[in-house]
Amino acid sequence: MKIGSTCYATSRGLGHLARDFFNHGLVTHPYVVCHSRVPENTDWYPGAPRTRDINGDKEKICQYFKGMDALLFFETPFNWSLMDWAAEQGIRTYLITMYECTPISHRKPYRYICPSALDMEYFPTDSVYLPLPVEYPWRRRCHAEHFVHNGGYLGLRGREGTTLLIEAMEYVKSPIKLTIRVQENVGDIHRRKIGNDKRITYIAETVPYETLYATGDVVVQPQKFNGCSLPLQEALASGMVVMSTDRFPMNTWLPKEPLIPVAAYGKARIGGAYMEFDEAHIKPEDIATTIDAWHGKDITALSEYGRQWAKQMTWEVLGPKYREVLSN
Numbered sequence: 001m002k003i004g005s006t007c008y009a010t011s012r013g014l015g016h017l018a019r020d021f022f023n024h025g026l027v028t029h030p031y032v033v034c035h036s037r038v039p040e041n042t043d044w045y046p047g048a049p050r051t052r053d054i055n056g057d058k059e060k061i062c063q064y065f066k067g068m069d070a071l072l073f074f075e076t077p078f079n080w081s082l083m084d085w086a087a088e089q090g091i092r093t094y095l096i097t098m099y100e101c102t103p104i105s106h107r108k109p110y111r112y113i114c115p116s117a118l119d120m121e122y123f124p125t126d127s128v129y130l131p132l133p134v135e136y137p138w139r140r141r142c143h144a145e146h147f148v149h150n151g152g153y154l155g156l157r158g159r160e161g162t163t164l165l166i167e168a169m170e171y172v173k174s175p176i177k178l179t180i181r182v183q184e185n186v187g188d189i190h191r192r193k194i195g196n197d198k199r200i201t202y203i204a205e206t207v208p209y210e211t212l213y214a215t216g217d218v219v220v221q222p223q224k225f226n227g228c229s230l231p232l233q234e235a236l237a238s239g240m241v242v243m244s245t246d247r248f249p250m251n252t253w254l255p256k257e258p259l260i261p262v263a264a265y266g267k268a269r270i271g272g273a274y275m276e277f278d279e280a281h282i283k284p285e286d287i288a289t290t291i292d293a294w295h296g297k298d299i300t301a302l303s304e305y306g307r308q309w310a311k312q313m314t315w316e317v318l319g320p321k322y323r324e325v326l327s328n
Contacts, residue, residue: 001327004029004068006054006061006078009045010038011206012152012183017096017132017230018074019044024133024315026322029068031061033078038153054078058085070094070326073109075101083107094326096132097123099227100156100270100277113325116227117249122275128325133318134233134310137210141217141239141303144294148216148240150231151182154189156270157279161222161245164284166193168222169200171288174295179216181207213238217299222260222287223250224280225268237310239303243290247280253309255302260290 005027007018021027022045032050034040049064051057058079065071065082068091075098077083084107086093093109099122112127114120120129151162158164162182169178181203182190194200212234213219219235220243227249236242236254244250246259260282268279311317 001069001323002028002067003326004031004065004071005073006031006033006082007074008033008035008038009041010035011041011209012038013230014074015041015044016209020133021072021074021322024319026319026326027072029064031064058082065091070328072096072326080107083109092326092328097127097227099123099275100225102275103273104275105273111325111328113322114227117252118227122227130321130325131313131318132228132230132233133315133322134230134237134313135315136213136234136237136310138237138239138307138310139214140300141241142298142300144218144241144297144299146177146179146216147218147220147243147291148213149178149180149220150212151180151186153183154186155223157224157268159224159226161224161282161287162190163193164222164282165220165287166190166200168284168287168291169194169197171285172199172291173288174292175199176291176295177201178220179203181212213240216240218243218258218294220287220291221245222282224282225277233313236306237313239306241294241299241302243294245280245282255305258290258294258302261286 007030008015009032030045030048032048034052062085070092071086072094074096083093094111095109096113097119099119112123114127114129115132149165151160154162178199179201184205218241223245232242241258242254243258246261262280263283264281265278267276269276
C-alpha cells in the first residue's frame with residue numbers, strides 16, 4: 001500500500017509523530033515541508049522531496065502523489081486544497097485530528113482519525129477513534145523526588161503551562177529537584193522569572209528525544225488544553241508519574257490522584273479561522289499544592305501502572321488497526 005504525506009522533519013511533536021508512522025511503514029512516500037524557523041533533520045527521509053513553498057509547489061506535490069492509495073496527514077495537510085485534488089484523483093485522504101488547530105471551513109478528508117475522545121466530540125461524523133501508538137523504555141520509579149517539565153516551544157497560547165509552573169515554584173515549600181527543558185529559540189523567556197531558585201535546572205536547547213524521560217520521577221505538565229498528548233503518553237509508558245491537569249480526556253486514562261485541579265474554564269481559539277475550545281484556567285497555587293502533596297511519596301505502584309498501560313498502546317497492537325483503517 002502506497003501512502004503519501006506532507007510532513008515536517010523537525011524535532012518537535014508533529015515531526016516525531018510523522019517519522020514514527022514512516023518508520024513503521026504507514027507512510028511510504030513523505031513530502032517534507034521545511035519549517036520557517038525550526039531546523040530540519042535532513043537524514044530522516046533520505047531521497048524524499050522537499051518544499052519551502054507548499055502553495056507554489058502544489059503541482060509538483062500532486063505529481064509526486066499520483067498513484068497513491070491514500071494520503072495521511074498529521075493535524076494539517078499544510079495546503080488544504082490537496083484534499084480536493086486527492087478526491088478528484090480517487091485517492092483517499094485521512095487526517096489525524098487536533099481539534100484546536102483545525103480551520104472552521106476546510107476541505108474534509110475521506111476519514112478523520114481521532115486520537116482522543118475529545119477529538120471525537122469535534123469530529124463526530126466520518127471519523128474513527130484510534131489512539132496513537134506509543135513505545136518508550138520503561139524504568140521503575142520509586143519516590144517522587146525529581147520533577148521534570150518539557151516545555152518544547154511552549155505551545156499555542158502557552159498551552160504547556162511552563163510559565164504557570166515557574167510561577168508555582170514561589171509557593172512550593174518542598175525541597176524538590178525540578179528540571180525544565182525548553183527548545184533553544186524560546187530559551188531566554190523564563191530565565192529572569194526563575195531567578196536564583198537553586199531547585200530549578202533550566203535547559204534551553206533541544207535534547208535527544210530518547211532522553212526526555214530517561215531521568216526523573218514525575219513529569220509536570222499543567223496543560224491548558226489538548227485532546228491527545230503524545231508526550232504525556234510517553235511519560236506514562238516510561239514509568240514516570242504524570243502530573244497533568246485534571247480535565248477531559250486526560251482524566252479518563254491517567255491516574256487521577258496526581259492531577260492538578262482546574263480553577264475554571266474559558267472559551268478560546270488560536271485564531272479567528274479556527275475552532276473554539278475550552279481552555280483550562282489553572283492557579284499556580286494549586287500546582288504548588290499538588291507538587292508538595294506528592295514530594296517524597298512512594299510512587300512504585302503508579303510506575304508499574306504505566307508499564308501495564310503501555311502494553312495495549314504499542315505499535316504491535318495498534319499498528320494493524322491503523323493499517324486496517326487506511327486500507328479500508
